[in-house]
Amino acid sequence: MMFYFSLVTLTLSLLLSGCQRDYGEADYDAAVAAHLRTVQQYANKSSVPVEKKxxxxxxxxxxxxxxxxxxxxxxxxxxxxxxxxxxxxxxDLLILGEVRDEASIQLALNIASSFENVKNLRTDLTIGKNIDARQRAADSAVNTQVKSEISNLGVPHSHLHILTNNNKVYIIGPVSKRDQLVIEQNLLALTTVNQVYFYYQ
Structure with missing residues (x-):
């Protein structure tokens, strides 16, 4: 490779001195440009490609x-x-629903907090009978409606997790204060939504 570049340098020197004598200005410039392109082509072929991480x-x-x-x-x-x-x-984890007693709430807290990936834990567990199938179906429909409503507001929402339980809407994930107000106002205007909660720490 060193021999090649020495030869290139020598040839270029001769070319520079000879072209000025024998060629016109335009021919001289063209010859130099062509020779430099040859040098660059060889350099490109012989260079070691750099691995991009x-x-x-x-x-x-x-x-x-x-x-x-x-x-x-x-x-x-x-x-x-x-x-x-x-x-x-x-x-940040949220647990919703209905349980039979206070001991069940504590049990749920103990189990959920035992997971190493759970950093913050909140519950909204009601002691009493489970909501019936009719209410669960209604909540499912409300949840779909809420997602559609938030999507139409033009606020960032693809990262949010939304749950509905007994006509209460829970929104899990970061939401700016401004967007919280916009979302809350629009959702509470729906007759099927009683309360809206935002959860993210």
Whole structure:
């Protein structure tokens, strides 16, 4: 390679001195440009390509954590018949539903907090009978309506997790104060929504 570049340098020197004598100004410039292109082509071929490192980002699996916690809760005899919903955002977890007694609430807290990926935990568990199938179906319809309503408001929402329980809407994930006001005002205007809660720490 050193011999080649020495030869290129020598040839270029001769070219520079000879072209000025034998060629016109335009021919001289063209000859120099052509020779420089040859040098560059060789340099490109002989250079070692640089490996470009890329980073890959992974979305925190909120759904997986929520499902694992819910499965652990329902595996307990005291909670098997309870009506429970679980949702979270980057370790902030919310548990909703109805349980039979105070001990069941404490049990749910103990189980959920035992997961290492749970950073903050909140519950809205009511002691009493489970809401009936009719109310659950109504809540499901409201949840769909709420998601559509938020989507139409033009606020960032794809990262949010939304639950509805007994006509109360829970929104899990970061939302600016301004957007919270906009969302709350629009949702409370719906006759099927009684309360709106935002949860993110």
């Amino acid at each position: 890329t980073t890959r980002s992974y979305r925190y699996d909120n759904q997986k954590l929520s499902h694992e916690v819910l499965a652990a809760l329902l595996s307990q005899d005291a909670l098997k018949t309870a009506h429970l919903q679980v949702a979270g955002y980057h370790g």
